[in-house]
Amino acid sequence: DVQLLESGGGLVQSGGSLRLSCVASGFSFNNYVVTWVRQAPGRGLEWVSLIDGSGGTKYYADSVKGRFTISRDNSKNTLYLQMNSLRAEDTAIYYCGREDYCSGTSCYHVEYWGQGTLVTVSS
Amino acid sequence: QSALTQPASVSGSPGQSITISCTGTSSDVGGYNFVSWYQQHPGKAPKLMIYYVSNRPSGVSDRFSGSKSGNTASLTISGLQAEDEADYYCSSYTSSDTLVFGTGTRVTVL
Numbered sequence: 001d002v003q004l005l006e007s008g009g010g011l012v013q014s015g016g017s018l019r020l021s022c023v024a025s026g027f028s029f030n031n032y033v034v035t036w037v038r039q040a041p042g043r044g045l046e047w048v049s050l051i052d053g054s055g056g057t058k059y060y061a062d063s064v065k066g067r068f069t070i071s072r073d074n075s076k077n078t079l080y081l082q083m084n085s086l087r088a089e090d091t092a093i094y095y096c097g098r099e100d101y102c103s104g105t106s107c108y109h110v111e112y113w114g115q116g117t118l119v120t121v122s123s
Numbered sequence: 124q125s126a127l128t129q130p131a132s133v134s135g136s137p138g139q140s141i142t143i144s145c146t147g148t149s150s151d152v153g154g155y156n157f158v159s160w161y162q163q164h165p166g167k168a169p170k171l172m173i174y175y176v177s178n179r180p181s182g183v184s185d186r187f188s189g190s191k192s193g194n195t196a197s198l199t200i201s202g203l204q205a206e207d208e209a210d211y212y213c214s215s216y217t218s219s220d221t222l223v224f225g226t227g228t229r230v231t232v233l
Contacts (some may be wrong), residue, residue, distance in 0.1 A: 035222075037169075043211050044126065045161070045169065047222035057222050061125050095168055108216040109159035111180065113168035 002026040002112045004096050005091040009117030014085050016121075022079040022096030024112055030054070030074040033099040035108045036081050038092035039116075046096070049081065054106050064090075127187070127213055127225035129153065134231040140201040145213030146194060151223055153194035157216035158190055164209045166170045170210075171197060204209045208232045 008020040022034070035050035049060045049070040058070050069082040079096055095118050097110035128146040135141040145152065145160075152158055158176045161169040171180050173189035176196065185200045196215070201206055213225035 044227040108157040109174040
């Protein structure tokens with residue numbers, strides 16, 4: 001079974017940093033595009049970033065560009081999100097997701113989701 | 124990267140059909156067939172219901188169907204059931220090499 005397990009969330013002060021991890025299992029991690037999506041409390045979904053299987057292609061939402069960095073370690077089946085210069089508006093549950101298989105490129109839809117990790121930025 | 128526009132709420136009685144709209148622009152919904160729909164129950168992770176405008180993943184009921192016309196995509200739920208009560212989000216690829224979600228629609232089964 002495909003499983004995605006996020007960790008690394010917590011309480012951080014405005015301007016601080018945090019690194020999220022997402023450990024994947026049940027599939028060939030290096031063959032899939034993986035993504036981060038967040039959801040502020042009581043609000044809708046917001047796409048954050050995605051990375052292709054090799055780690056060579058990365059896309060970011062404008063709201064996090066220059067502050068967040070997505071990366072992956074295929075030897076550890078792990079996806080990361082390094083978050084710097086955090087703001088109150090970054091407070092959210094962060095979900096990692098695995099896309100459908102599209103021969104190494106993005107299909108632009110998330111087939112499997114983790115349960116999320118909560119990031120709270122205090123001002 | 125403005126969110127796609129969805130109605131805040133849609134309701135229907137059991138057995139009825141409802142349709143949720145998702146309006147974007149020619150730079151996202153209207154320009155590509157990378158439109159997907161997600162269902163989210165309270166406190167749960169989203170679940171993929173439709174991808175590539177009208178395709179259903181394995182295991183998703185055929186009561187769920189998707190379509191697109193111009194800059195507006197739609198999700199139709201037929202034979203509405205109590206378990207369909209949830210939030211629904213559309214999503215689309217954009218010309219900026221990003222993804223954008225819709226504002227979300229709360230479906231209530233009366």
